[in-house]
Amino acid sequence: MTAAVANALEARRLPRWAPAATAVAAAALAYVVFALGGVLGGGPVLTVVGAVVFFLAGLALASGIVEGSRAARNRIATALIYSAFTLALLPLVSVVFTLVSKGTARLDAEFFGHSMRNIGPQDNSGGAYHAIIGTLEQVAIATLITVPLGTGGAIYIVEYGRGRLALAIRFFVDVMTGIPSIVAGLFILAFWVLIVSPHLSPDGLPFYSGFAASLALSVLMLPTITRSSEEMLRLVPVALREGAYALGIAKWKTIMRIVLPTALPGIVTGVMLAVARAAGETAPVLLVAGGGAGINFSPFHGLQNSLSIFIYDQAGSASKYAPARAWTAALTLVALVLTLTIAAKLLSRRNKLR
Amino acid sequence: MSQSPIAGPAETAPVTAGLAAPTDLGPTGPLGGGGGLPSRRRFGRESLFRWFTTASGAVVLVVIVAIAIFLIAKAVPALRADKANFLTYKDWFPDDPTNPKFGIAALALGTVEASVLALLLAVPVALGIALCLTHYAHRRVASALGFVIDLLAAVPSIVFGLWGRDYFYKPVQDFSAWLHRYFGWIPLFGSGGPYGKSVLLGSAVLAIMILPIITSLSSEVFRQTPKMNEEAALALGATKWEMIRMAVLPYGRPGLIASVMLGLGRALGETIALALTLGATYTFSIDLIENGGNSIAANIANKFGEASETGRGALIASGLVLFAITLVVNMIARLIVYRRREFIGSAA
Numbered sequence: 001m002t003a004a005v006a007n008a009l010e011a012r013r014l015p016r017w018a019p020a021a022t023a024v025a026a027a028a029l030a031y032v033v034f035a036l037g038g039v040l041g042g043g044p045v046l047t048v049v050g051a052v053v054f055f056l057a058g059l060a061l062a063s064g065i066v067e068g069s070r071a072a073r074n075r076i077a078t079a080l081i082y083s084a085f086t087l088a089l090l091p092l093v094s095v096v097f098t099l100v101s102k103g104t105a106r107l108d109a110e111f112f113g114h115s116m117r118n119i120g121p122q123d124n125s126g127g128a129y130h131a132i133i134g135t136l137e138q139v140a141i142a143t144l145i146t147v148p149l150g151t152g153g154a155i156y157i158v159e160y161g162r163g164r165l166a167l168a169i170r171f172f173v174d175v176m177t178g179i180p181s182i183v184a185g186l187f188i189l190a191f192w193v194l195i196v197s198p199h200l201s202p203d204g205l206p207f208y209s210g211f212a213a214s215l216a217l218s219v220l221m222l223p224t225i226t227r228s229s230e231e232m233l234r235l236v237p238v239a240l241r242e243g244a245y246a247l248g249i250a251k252w253k254t255i256m257r258i259v260l261p262t263a264l265p266g267i268v269t270g271v272m273l274a275v276a277r278a279a280g281e282t283a284p285v286l287l288v289a290g291g292g293a294g295i296n297f298s299p300f301h302g303l304q305n306s307l308s309i310f311i312y313d314q315a316g317s318a319s320k321y322a323p324a325r326a327w328t329a330a331l332t333l334v335a336l337v338l339t340l341t342i343a344a345k346l347l348s349r350r351n352k353l354r
Numbered sequence: 355m356s357q358s359p360i361a362g363p364a365e366t367a368p369v370t371a372g373l374a375a376p377t378d379l380g381p382t383g384p385l386g387g388g389g390g391l392p393s394r395r396r397f398g399r400e401s402l403f404r405w406f407t408t409a410s411g412a413v414v415l416v417v418i419v420a421i422a423i424f425l426i427a428k429a430v431p432a433l434r435a436d437k438a439n440f441l442t443y444k445d446w447f448p449d450d451p452t453n454p455k456f457g458i459a460a461l462a463l464g465t466v467e468a469s470v471l472a473l474l475l476a477v478p479v480a481l482g483i484a485l486c487l488t489h490y491a492h493r494r495v496a497s498a499l500g501f502v503i504d505l506l507a508a509v510p511s512i513v514f515g516l517w518g519r520d521y522f523y524k525p526v527q528d529f530s531a532w533l534h535r536y537f538g539w540i541p542l543f544g545s546g547g548p549y550g551k552s553v554l555l556g557s558a559v560l561a562i563m564i565l566p567i568i569t570s571l572s573s574e575v576f577r578q579t580p581k582m583n584e585e586a587a588l589a590l591g592a593t594k595w596e597m598i599r600m601a602v603l604p605y606g607r608p609g610l611i612a613s614v615m616l617g618l619g620r621a622l623g624e625t626i627a628l629a630l631t632l633g634a635t636y637t638f639s640i641d642l643i644e645n646g647g648n649s650i651a652a653n654i655a656n657k658f659g660e661a662s663e664t665g666r667g668a669l670i671a672s673g674l675v676l677f678a679i680t681l682v683v684n685m686i687a688r689l690i691v692y693r694r695r696e697f698i699g700s701a702a
Binding site: 040041043045046070071073074076077078080081082083084085087088089091092094095098099102148149150151152153155156157159160161165166168169171172173174175176177178179180181182183184186187189190191194195219222223226250251252253255256276277279280281282283286287308311312315323326327330333334337338341342345 | 399400402403404406407408409410411412413414415417418420421424425427428478479481482483485486490491499501502503504505506508509510511512513514515516517519520521522525528529532535536562565569593594595596598616619620622623624625626630651654655658666669670673676677680681683684685687688691692
């Protein structure tokens, strides 16, 4: 160690082809040991893992001998960091592949035009029309509730808030983003379905509804929308506000006419991301919407389904045709969510404030 | 995020102070007239607007308090009816009409087991990706890869659950058999099969799901390392890895702890994916590969359909425990974040 070359420029380095050569040697060794030799049971996955381990060991050894232990550690860390990345891509690729291969079986007009009413376990038909309606309505109502509240709260935090109340609101907005979705569902179950809804129904009994699902989704969307709007409002240059004040414009008008329009693209991006997340939520909707097999356009009366609970129901169904329906619904849901997410990201790239 | 660290009142003060002036001048208005000044009525649009924004900000506080109140209100009757000790009893029979017994012990331990294992799997990978995004990959590549991680975060949990149950169980099954064959002497891999829904499967799916949030928060942290510190380390002859260990990791440690805790919060509350991939039993075992495993949230999703009134109350009581745990975890994480103002700014 002490004899290491002081000048990094003159230090001995492995030739550039060394890592590639080590990789080839490691792959060959792993193939011989695991695939042909059958050590530890063999198998293709073990061969790949073994090749990576041999590669790391071989590189460490070669680099340790030629370049010294510090450089060896550096090479190992680099290799590990890149392999972490590859590892993370695997599940995404696998999920997308499974979705496409299993989800296209029932991707037909029947699926998008029919509900599950009168569909028995022996029927290969049936669709998710009722569930798609439910998802769209529930998310739309939740958006109508949370956008004014969320941007209003953000405006309070950025423009008006001072002292303890503002600090507390900021803090609990952050904390609330971490509340489990199932807890939001239980809250609406306890508050709206079990306590409020009996007063609204003619027979005095509690009832499930799409609106209750919207409320549960609102609880989840509110903190994310508040947080993202807050960030966008902070990016609006102070000079714009001061210019408006200097012209004698009232504060509320400055906010409504100058600050909000400037921040609008960013706020819309945040709302779209929150909508995408809410559309995929299952747990809260499962507890309060009630499901149901028929088409129900009214969020206020009767049971309503949603795409995510449709998937959950079909996944738990004993019918041999149910998995195909579940996967097609999953493909639909992912397409919806990813379209929203990608559109939001593209919009945010064009945002001038960023 | 670098432009948005308005951390406290200090930075907003000049703006607000300048604005409050016209309204505070009283009915006579400023000296020297000024006909164009905004109206100063007490119930004018200005105060109405201000009132509205304050109220919508306060909704968050109201909701958090309301969650606690309503969950307690519905949980107490069921807890009164419980013939067993709620905190130590393991089984779940709340709907027995004469002798309702239920307890959260197995569920709580199962939740912690699955979440901790998921963290052990996810954190090293997430930190590796975060370092890759911030310090290793080329800028263009990094932004494309960051986008892919965002997509991973956008996939709904029900889809991960379905994928885990219908597809991913197979490799995990093989892996379990392999683990048992060669490492069966470790109690963690004691079960001889057949293998199905196990803690290992649930935790692996959970790990994939919390990976994006830990990655995005910690890469936010790494990005804020002062360039000076990094360059100083490199100038002293440090290799890249030494620079990361000496400059990047120590600087980001509080932020890393916070992002791991936020990931833990997510893992504790994850419902549907675990409802589909855990065995839903009421025994707690450290054997990771045997059929079994359960969590508070998954149990709520599984048992809700068949629950009667006491059963619902019992599920709400378990949800209350989950709420309390996640609230504490999240508050600690956020407090760590707030003590380091530089880190403020990442949503998620």
